[in-house]
Amino acid sequence: MKYTVMVNEGPYQHQSSDSALQFVRAALEKGHEIFRVFFYHDGVNNGTRLAVPPKDDRLLQQEWSDLAKEHDLDLVICIAAAQRRGLMDPDEAKRQGLDADNIIEGFRISGLGQLIEGSIQSDRTIVFGD
Amino acid sequence: MKYTVMVNEGPYQHQSSDSALQFVRAALEKGHEIFRVFFYHDGVNNGTRLAVPPKDDRLLQQEWSDLAKEHDLDLVICIAAAQRRGLMDPDEAKRQGLDADNIIEGFRISGLGQLIEGSIQSDRTIVFGD
Amino acid sequence: MATKKFMYVNRKAPYGTVYALESLEVVLIAAAFEQDVSLAFIDDGVYQIAKGQNTDGIGMKNFSATYNALGDYEINKLYVEKESLEERGLTEDDLMPIVWEDEDDDWAEKPSIRIVSRAEMADILADQDVHYSF
Amino acid sequence: MATKKFMYVNRKAPYGTVYALESLEVVLIAAAFEQDVSLAFIDDGVYQIAKGQNTDGIGMKNFSATYNALGDYEINKLYVEKESLEERGLTEDDLMPIVWEDEDDDWAEKPSIRIVSRAEMADILADQDVHYSF
Amino acid sequence: MAMLHIVNKSPFERNAFKSCLDHAVAGDSILMIEDAAVGAVDGTVFSSDLKAAMADKSVYVLGGDLAARGMSEDRIIDGIKVVDYAGFVDLTAENDKTQSWV
Amino acid sequence: MAMLHIVNKSPFERNAFKSCLDHAVAGDSILMIEDAAVGAVDGTVFSSDLKAAMADKSVYVLGGDLAARGMSEDRIIDGIKVVDYAGFVDLTAENDKTQSWV
Numbered sequence: 001m002k003y004t005v006m007v008n009e010g011p012y013q014h015q016s017s018d019s020a021l022q023f024v025r026a027a028l029e030k031g032h033e034i035f036r037v038f039f040y041h042d043g044v045n046n047g048t049r050l051a052v053p054p055k056d057d058r059l060l061q062q063e064w065s066d067l068a069k070e071h072d073l074d075l076v077i078c079i080a081a082a083q084r085r086g087l088m089d090p091d092e093a094k095r096q097g098l099d100a101d102n103i104i105e106g107f108r109i110s111g112l113g114q115l116i117e118g119s120i121q122s123d124r125t126i127v128f129g130d
Numbered sequence: 131m132k133y134t135v136m137v138n139e140g141p142y143q144h145q146s147s148d149s150a151l152q153f154v155r156a157a158l159e160k161g162h163e164i165f166r167v168f169f170y171h172d173g174v175n176n177g178t179r180l181a182v183p184p185k186d187d188r189l190l191q192q193e194w195s196d197l198a199k200e201h202d203l204d205l206v207i208c209i210a211a212a213q214r215r216g217l218m219d220p221d222e223a224k225r226q227g228l229d230a231d232n233i234i235e236g237f238r239i240s241g242l243g244q245l246i247e248g249s250i251q252s253d254r255t256i257v258f259g260d
Numbered sequence: 261m262a263t264k265k266f267m268y269v270n271r272k273a274p275y276g277t278v279y280a281l282e283s284l285e286v287v288l289i290a291a292a293f294e295q296d297v298s299l300a301f302i303d304d305g306v307y308q309i310a311k312g313q314n315t316d317g318i319g320m321k322n323f324s325a326t327y328n329a330l331g332d333y334e335i336n337k338l339y340v341e342k343e344s345l346e347e348r349g350l351t352e353d354d355l356m357p358i359v360w361e362d363e364d365d366d367w368a369e370k371p372s373i374r375i376v377s378r379a380e381m382a383d384i385l386a387d388q389d390v391h392y393s394f
Numbered sequence: 395m396a397t398k399k400f401m402y403v404n405r406k407a408p409y410g411t412v413y414a415l416e417s418l419e420v421v422l423i424a425a426a427f428e429q430d431v432s433l434a435f436i437d438d439g440v441y442q443i444a445k446g447q448n449t450d451g452i453g454m455k456n457f458s459a460t461y462n463a464l465g466d467y468e469i470n471k472l473y474v475e476k477e478s479l480e481e482r483g484l485t486e487d488d489l490m491p492i493v494w495e496d497e498d499d500d501w502a503e504k505p506s507i508r509i510v511s512r513a514e515m516a517d518i519l520a521d522q523d524v525h526y527s528f
Numbered sequence: 529m530a531m532l533h534i535v536n537k538s539p540f541e542r543n544a545f546k547s548c549l550d551h552a553v554a555g556d557s558i559l560m561i562e563d564a565a566v567g568a569v570d571g572t573v574f575s576s577d578l579k580a581a582m583a584d585k586s587v588y589v590l591g592g593d594l595a596a597r598g599m600s601e602d603r604i605i606d607g608i609k610v611v612d613y614a615g616f617v618d619l620t621a622e623n624d625k626t627q628s629w630v
Numbered sequence: 631m632a633m634l635h636i637v638n639k640s641p642f643e644r645n646a647f648k649s650c651l652d653h654a655v656a657g658d659s660i661l662m663i664e665d666a667a668v669g670a671v672d673g674t675v676f677s678s679d680l681k682a683a684m685a686d687k688s689v690y691v692l693g694g695d696l697a698a699r700g701m702s703e704d705r706i707i708d709g710i711k712v713v714d715y716a717g718f719v720d721l722t723a724e725n726d727k728t729q730s731w732v
Binding site for chain 6: 003008015016019022023025026029030032124125126128129
């Protein structure tokens, strides 16, 4: 089965990101295909590389990044939501005249059309939010 | 009257940041003192300089920054909450071996003791959250 | 590409959270994909299309006029739950008169808002392929 | 510095949101300031101190043991609302046996949890100087 | 020692507003901001609870939040006072302390 | 064309769970995750609503979320099935579509 997963909250504040991560892992283990994970609203904040590993807790942003590398996942951050909240990749930061970017490896920034296309192409769309 | 204001949500996702900003402006206009604004939980995300001015909407992060400059406000971001979520100043980024920082002018990163101290020193503590 | 039935489920008041605004942004993009698009306004979601919204006092962008533009994108199925209105002391008269122009009927203006009962809403939700929740 | 009465109002379940964990982090820091600290567990906040919490299945850190450490910081006023427990089918037996050692009573172990009625909780809240809401 | 209770949640969506009413004591004030503003409207499933609380408490609503959600002032419960942000600040100063029901 | 309803909100805090019950149709399935897991416990002010829904709908709870909140499986309502994340995935595959009541 082919899935598109939508993540609408940032890491830690709500469990959504944790739940989505566990769901995606379980789906992959069962041999399903994750066509795309789309990060919207505060979900864009899952894609920062500036978070610091806590002494005794999970680092969600890194876990998403590692999972993407391991399974060649397509993790897409919505550009409009990202601009409001300050999540930037090198190209977009340059285009906006900003002096830094903060995206972590394994995520890419693109438009909302990627969400719709994901839902059209996939058998199931699963939403994780507040 | 002397106020400490606590902001517990990031910009846009919840109205908390807007409400706190309007409250602080109104308090200043009435001649009250804002001893400190403490950003906790996702509230730390109000302090990024990587957000992009929208065509037709407010840029909350910049509005906080401008207000701080104008009134010499003490805007404090909780370090523990910031580390989880990826909000860094140059010193902390360097200390953690990160290649970038994203704090906007007018905010500083410090510990939770700043919140308690603010509430002890102030006549009123007002919480804005989800 | 296959055509699917997309349902945007709006259950929250506008301005208190960003969901209403960012839901609308998805809807506008979705229009380009030529899918079957419906919007449901349930619970506090009914306030999103309340008429007379004025944000001058809170410094936020008033995006309510955008709902009137949906007709231009051929998005004209806005289901509003009757019980949700009633519980909040509202009637259809409290909603914006959102319309669309029917190309097949000499561009006659027709209402986009369809008031449905909770039971009808349940059936409408059951009849969709993709549910985006805001 | 003046001594104020600080009340930490906990109204949300743990793990679904970060508030319970980050509330506890403030409480631990607050201990150093020698203020009068109380915690209230109201509504879903009562689940924060439910016993037997096990987070193995969700990949999150189980921080519930930290409540047991509060006594060492002389934080021993944990008010739990009776009606909130009852509405959720819970009793005091479902809560962790959080205790503190009374220095003035030969280090006798005493319970930190005080079950109070909703009306009593209202009076306790009214008697504070600073309310942090989580 | 009167308290200002600040509520920002719709009474139709969450239990925070109800919990506030259950814990406010006589003489306290309640201010509705953000999504809670819709709770000021008369003729809702919540209005009788709020009216009961008004017997011994003062109730306020932030006008800007009410207007943003399309609710005009002439439909709110009699006796609820409409304030702006300056009035919000005054309420925090006039009361000895505040509690936010987030 | 059966639907899986995913609820992640405590029924004591928000109206999302109640709204889900009001809109699910016969033959649908309901899965409680995150804070909604506490809704599975028997003897609460919510359990009669949920039991009524179970007359023509299947109800599941994510075991990990139940355990995290200290609720043991022996106190949940009879007939509610406990699943892990693998079971969650199976439910999304067995049903034709899903709706999240966020």
